Amino acid sequence: MTIPTHILLGAIIGKVTGNYSLAIGASIVPDFDHLGSYIKSGVIKNPKIFWKTITNEQDPYGNQRGILHNLMDFMFVSIFLILLLPKVGFILVLGWLGHIILDALDKSDYWPFYPNKKINIRGLIRYASFQELIFFLLLLIVYWIV
Numbered sequence: 001m002t003i004p005t006h007i008l009l010g011a012i013i014g015k016v017t018g019n020y021s022l023a024i025g026a027s028i029v030p031d032f033d034h035l036g037s038y039i040k041s042g043v044i045k046n047p048k049i050f051w052k053t054i055t056n057e058q059d060p061y062g063n064q065r066g067i068l069h070n071l072m073d074f075m076f077v078s079i080f081l082i083l084l085l086p087k088v089g090f091i092l093v094l095g096w097l098g099h100i101i102l103d104a105l106d107k108s109d110y111w112p113f114y115p116n117k118k119i120n121i122r123g124l125i126r127y128a129s130f131q132e133l134i135f136f137l138l139l140l141i142v143y144w145i146v
Contacts (some may be wrong), residue, residue: 001125063114
């Protein structure tokens with residue numbers, strides 16, 4: 001999913017928990033994996049290739065959704081966050097989990113146990129598409145309701 005969709009889900013979590021900034025931050029931080037991939041592959045140096053890469057659902061480098069998208073890392077870190085900082089940790093875990101769920105819903109490659117690529121999840125929603133816009137609008141309705 002695109003950043004606006006992640007931000008909106010973070011805003012929903014923030015509205016429910018009372019901490020918008022933490023929830024929104026936790027819902028977008030996992031995408032720092034992408035930045036590492038862009039730097040490693042060199043696409044960040046070329047604006048034209050960079051734009052093509054960030055607007056495409058394909059992951060030609062096979063590492064855009066890395067350790068911050070790994071379910072085992074998520075579970076391990078989540079336990080410590082909740083034990084060490086219960087209230088803050090809970091919000092961080094909800095934002096991070098929301099991010100992972102949204103990424104599993106889109107058609108881009110998502111390896112939940114990266115760097116192990118034996119399991120690849122591709123959801124039903126095309127990345128940066130009309131489908132995602134409809135999903136975004138549904139989330140917006142949820143935001144207004146809660």
